[in-house]
Amino acid sequence: MLHLAATATRTATTHSHHLPGLGVLLLLAVLWAVGYLALCWIWPFVNCRRCTGSGKSRALVGRGFRHCPRCDGTGHQLRPGRHVLNHLRSIHHRASK
Numbered sequence: 468m469l470h471l472a473a474t475a476t477r478t479a480t481t482h483s484h485h486l487p488g489l490g491v492l493l494l495l496a497v498l499w500a501v502g503y504l505a506l507c508w509i510w511p512f513v514n515c516r517r518c519t520g521s522g523k524s525r526a527l528v529g530r531g532f533r534h535c536p537r538c539d540g541t542g543h544q545l546r547p548g549r550h551v552l553n554h555l556r557s558i559h560h561r562a563s564k
């Protein structure tokens with residue numbers, strides 16, 4: 468009986484130790500999200516993953532190429548986070564009109 472009681476107390480202590488850890492994790496997640504959105508604001512583009520920024524889709528033979536269909540030959544793509552920012556901004560613009 469005494470052993471059981473001791474175990475229960477220890478579990479309760481560990482449980483209460485987990486709560487501040489969760490708060491720190493949540494804070495880190497928020498900081499990461501803010502930092503990521505700031506990155507998307509300052510550097511909205513990343514190299515296109517299909518053509519690695521060249522804007523060209525090379526032919527399998529010869530020297531031919533065509534515009535990369537994924538980025539329309541620009542070689543860059545808008546970050547997903549920037550899409551979110553643009554969306555939020557369009558909502559804000561609509562609300563202020």
Ligand SMILES: [Zn+2]
Pocket residue numbers: 515516517518519520522523535536537538539540542543
């Ligand atoms: Zn591309």
